Amino acid sequence: YAAQPAPTLKPAPYVKRAVLPREDLEDAGLLKPRRLPGIPTRIVIPSIGLDAPVVQARSYRVNQDGVLYGQYMAPSRFAAGWHPNSARLGQVGNTVINGHHNFLGKVFEHLVDVAPGDKIIVYAGERAFHYVVTNRMVLMEKDAPLAVRVTNARWLARSTDERLTLITCWPATSNTHRLVIVAAPEK
Secondary structure, three states: OOOOOOOOOOOOOOOOOOOOOHHHHHHOOOOOOOOOOOOOOEEEEHHHOEEEEEEEOEEEEEEEOOEEEEEEEOOOOOOEEEOOOOOOOOOOEEEEEEOOOOOOOOOOOOHHHOOOOOEEEEEEOOEEEEEEEEEEEEEEOOOOOHHHHHHHHHHHOOOOOEEEEEEEEEOOOOOOEEEEEEEEEOO
């Protein structure tokens, strides 16, 4: 009987573990969502029968003529999306929430029917923040010159007053415009 050499052990290959973004894990119910003060969690618009969750919107960069712009994506389900670089509820600044109107949940399907004077309630957990619509605009977006689109984007910018801005595409057949609803805190 001849002695056999010991087999050479090769180290196991390193396998990088897939890591899902926290938001995906929260959406799947695998992680308890972080609830910081003033972060929107629910939106109610009685005039159009809307009662929907609000989640954090995701963003990506768009290169337009050599300039990088940030663009937020609306959630791909029945939920509105809060822009995390916008103000929290109850703070001075512009709280921006987006949503789809013609597919992927259609959370803002009837937003076009909202009119000045209508009430909007946005919740941060159990705390309700009450707003009154002050402005409703339909702005040309698709194929508009960059200067026009940049001017339209001012409605999503920071502000020195407390306000709520809701945004979606419009109309359902072409998405050539942006529907923008602006609301002020109810007094």
